[in-house]
Amino acid sequence: MKIIQVNSYQDMSQRASQFIINKISNNNALKLGFATGGTPKGTYELLIEDYKQNQTSYQNITSFNLDEYIGLSKDHPNSYHQYMEQILFQHIDIPKANIHLPDGLATDIALECKNYEELIEVNGGIDLQILGIGENGHIGFNEPGTSFDTLTHVVKLAKSTREANARYFSNINEVPTHAITMGIQSILKSKEILLLVSGENKAEAVKRLLTDDVDSNFPASALKKHPRVTIIADKLALSNAMVPC
């Protein structure tokens, strides 16, 4: 894993957006895996700024998101469909037909998971997967204990994850209990991974990621099995970790 140390959230967003833009300029038909949460918001803002200033085109980009809450419609303000639409997609020229997220209202959820995984496969797989990390080490919504063999599947969200994400809802009871997420195996199938980490609340997770053995009780440790992972982390996120300069 390559670690890029930066000073601040703003610097992380700057480096991350430049990383993504470089990949797009080398391959304008990139298959991009997007993450949600607070961490990549600044990166997406800078992608929009670049789109406006430099006309980087997303016409041929295909996107796959990591996850979606079960029970929220695509129009629900807290669905990841809406997050992506509001925070990024409506501001760039990516065609709607190229955008993919799991459907949290699918009547046959098992089939939806299977189809989503197949969709990624038939598109040739994800070239670059952007990731955040939960305080408990979750990636996507793969909670501690998830097998590294998992493909897209249904998860019961950990209490701590629902509590952490409650800040986006009016109260914790509104936070869905389940989600569809790409599995750890699905994530590891991506050709390249970019993990973004910022803030003191992630310092323990980063320390564990850098020092602990590969163990399903800490899902992000699976990333150590992948040959092309870049971590862009700010000072606060690295404050518990010993990273060589």
Ligand SMILES: N[C@@H]1[C@@H](O)[C@H](O)[C@@H](COP(=O)(O)O)O[C@@H]1O
């Ligand atoms: N499913 C998402 C993850 O993809 C994200 O990485 C994580 C961290 O979120 P944040 O970036 O807001 O800390 O939260 C959510 O649970």
